C-alpha cells in the first residue's frame with residue numbers, strides 16, 4: 111500500500127564512476143557518491159516527473175557535530191548478550207566488553223553500538239533490568255576510560271535507553287522504530303539525541319514466518335516515512351532521525367537483495383541512512399558459509415555496495431576489515447587528489 115494517495119517516489123541514481131558528468135551533484139554531501147538523475151515513479155511503478163528538490167538529496171546528513179558527513183561511518187557492534195546470532199557470549203564481562211571497544215576504536219570505528227538484547231529471529235524479550243545491567247556498566251566503563259567516541263544504545267526500551275544516556279551514550283538505535291515501548295519516543299524527544307528508526311515487519315518472534323510484500327522497496331519506504339512523521343508528532347526533531355530498512359527483519363533473501371539494490375531511494379527521506387547487513391543469514395545462504403563468524407568477506411562486499419548507494423552508517427562486526435575496504439573504496443571514488 112502506498113504511503114499517500116498520489117505518492118511520488120524520487121529515486122536518485124547513485125554512482126561512483128569517474129569522471130563525473132557535468133550535472134553531477136554529491137549525494138547527501140558525500141565526497142564519493144554522486145547522481146545526476148532522479149527517477150520519479152508512482153505507486154503503480156509508472157514513470158512520472160520527480161518532485162523532490164535536488165537540494166534535499168544533495169544536503170549533508172549531520173548525525174553528531176563531531177562526526178564527518180562526507181564519507182560512510184563505521185558503527186562497530188558490541189553485543190553484551192549471551193545469545194546474539196554471531197557474537198553472543200563473547201563480551202559478557204565489563205572488562206571483555208571494554209577490551210572489545212578499544213579494539214574496535216583502534217581499528218577505526220566511528221561509533222560503537224552497544225546492545226544487551228538479541229533481536230535475531232526467534233529471540234525472546236529480555237527484562238529491562240537485565241538489559242540495563244548488561245549495557246549501562248559497559249558504557250560507564252568506556253567513558254571512565256576516557257573514550258569520547260559516540261556510543262549508540264541498541265534497545266527498544268525507554269528504561270534501557272535512559273540508563274544508557276545517563277551512563278554516557280549519545281544516540282538511540284531502536285529496531286522497533288518506536289513501536290515496542292511508547293515511552294521511548296518521549297525520552298528521545300526530551301533528550302534531544304539522534305535516534306535510528308529501523309523497519310521491521312513483525313517482532314523477532316514472528317518476523318521470519320513467511321514475510322510478504324507487494325513491493326518491498328516502496329512499502330519499507332512508506333513505513334519509514336510514516337515513522338518519521340510519527341516521531342515528529344511526538345516532538346522528535348526530524349534532523350535527529352536516522353533511518354534503516356532493517357535487513358533481515360521480516361525479509362526473505364530476495365527482499366534483502368531488492369532493498370540493497372534500491373538503497374539510494376531512501377536518500378529521498380532526507381535522513382541519514384544506516385545499514386546493518388553484517389554476517390546476516392542471506393550472506394551465508396548466497397556464499398554457502400554456515401558459520402556467521404566466517405561471513406566477514408561477504409559482509410564487507412555488502413558494506414561496499416551500501417557505501418556506493420550513499421549509506422551514511424555501516425553497522426558491522428568486523429570493523430578492521432570494513433575500515434580497510436572502505437579506505438580503498440574511498441581512494442578509488444574520490445574525484446580529486448590522491449592518497450600518495
Ligand code: HH2
Nearest residue numbers: 189194195227228229230308354357386
Ligand atoms: N541488526 C541487528 C541488531 N540491531 N540495528 C539496526 N539499526 N540495524 C540492523 O540491521 C540491526 C540492528 C541484528 O544483528 P546483531 O546485533 O549482530 O545480532 P543480535 O540481534 O542477535 O544481537
